[in-house]
Amino acid sequence: MLATHFDAERRYSKIRKEALAAAAEVIQSSGKTDLRLSEIDSKALSACKIWDFSQSRIKDWDWVEGYSVFRFRYPKRFEMALWETGKLIGLSMGRPTYQGSALRLDVVEAAPLDLGNRSSIFDSVLVAYGIYARLINAKEIRIMHPVNREVRTYYERFGYKYVGNGDYLYREVL
Amino acid sequence: DKRRKKRNRDGWTLDEIKRKAEHELKKYQKIAENEPSDLASGDMDKIIKGE
Numbered sequence: 001m002l003a004t005h006f007d008a009e010r011r012y013s014k015i016r017k018e019a020l021a022a023a024a025e026v027i028q029s030s031g032k033t034d035l036r037l038s039e040i041d042s043k044a045l046s047a048c049k050i051w052d053f054s055q056s057r058i059k060d061w062d063w064v065e066g067y068s069v070f071r072f073r074y075p076k077r078f079e080m081a082l083w084e085t086g087k088l089i090g091l092s093m094g095r096p097t098y099q100g101s102a103l104r105l106d107v108v109e110a111a112p113l114d115l116g117n118r119s120s121i122f123d124s125v126l127v128a129y130g131i132y133a134r135l136i137n138a139k140e141i142r143i144m145h146p147v148n149r150e151v152r153t154y155y156e157r158f159g160y161k162y163v164g165n166g167d168y169l170y171r172e173v174l
Numbered sequence: 175d176k177r178r179k180k181r182n183r184d185g186w187t188l189d190e191i192k193r194k195a196e197h198e199l200k201k202y203q204k205i206a207e208n209e210p211s212d213l214a215s216g217d218m219d220k221i222i223k224g225e
Contacts, residue, residue: 022188026195030203056211061218069222090213107216110209120209123202127195134191137182146215154213157205 008075015135016078023080023128035124036083040067040091044081047088054112058147061109063091070095070106078103078132082121087111090121094129094144102140102170103133126158133173143169 016039024037038044040063048063070077074095082090092108110121129141143160145167146152152162152169160169182191 018188022192023195026192026199030196030199058212059214059218061214061216062222063218066218066221069224073224105215106221107218108214109216110213113211120203120206122209122213123199123206126202127199130198131191131195134182134184134186134194135188137184143215145217147212150210151213151215154205154208154210155215158202 005075012076012136016132019078019128019132019135020080022131023124026127026131027124032119032124034085035119037124037128038081038083040071040079040081040093044088044091047081048091048111050115051109051112054115056114057112059109061107063109066107067093076136078129080125080128082124084118087116087118089118090125092125092129096136096138097142100136101138102142103129103136103138103173104168105129105141105143107144122154122158130173138173140170140172 020037020039027035045064045067051057052060070093077093077095079093080091081088089111090109092105094103094105096103105125108122108125111118133141143155146155146169155169156162158171160171162169
């Protein structure tokens with residue numbers, strides 16, 4: 001690993017932790033006291049393997065391999081695992097664009113509902129991404145590749161606009 | 175910790191960023207009451223292939 005890569009990993013790891021701590025504080029003070037945020041660690045990657053047993057999961061994503069590649073390649077990434085009463089309810093990872101002007105939300109997945117009830121996750125995900133975006137001075141958040149029309153429409157309700165050419169939605173960070 | 179005084183390039187402190195987030199979360203939570211059950215987005219295959 002190059003020294004510059006290692007240095008970026010160290011510096012951005014600190015900002016990631018700061019953003020997650022701030023987001024957790026904001027979310028918990030809103031009344032979601034059972035919700036906890038963490039980085040994507042071995043515990044989260046182990047916990048998400050149960051999603052493979054879902055009958056309703058629409059993507060059979062391999063988070064272990066995907067995260068491993070993403071982590072190695074993007075030291076400036078943002079990542080989060082969402083836990084509710086100790087149970088994993090969502091995972092997400094993203095990274096700044098090449099020029100750093102936007103923060104991409106590359107992947108997000110909520111725990112399949114046939115494996116148990118859970119709270120919504122996207123409100124918490126967006127708050128955390130918003131905090132990280134402001135800390136790294138990104139001016140836009142891009143949600144990449146919504147899996148279907150229903151999900152895309154849902155994102156649009158948060159004020160995001162769809163760009164068909166790149167298959168993503170964007171919104172300015174004000 | 176008193177990090178809290180440090181400002182980002184727009185001149186915002188962490189406390190100001192958190193206040194903004196609190197305001198946004200209130201709006202987001204109302205929208206999220208109708209979250210799709212199969213919430214997901216992204217292209218994991220592309221990531222794994224390094225594209």
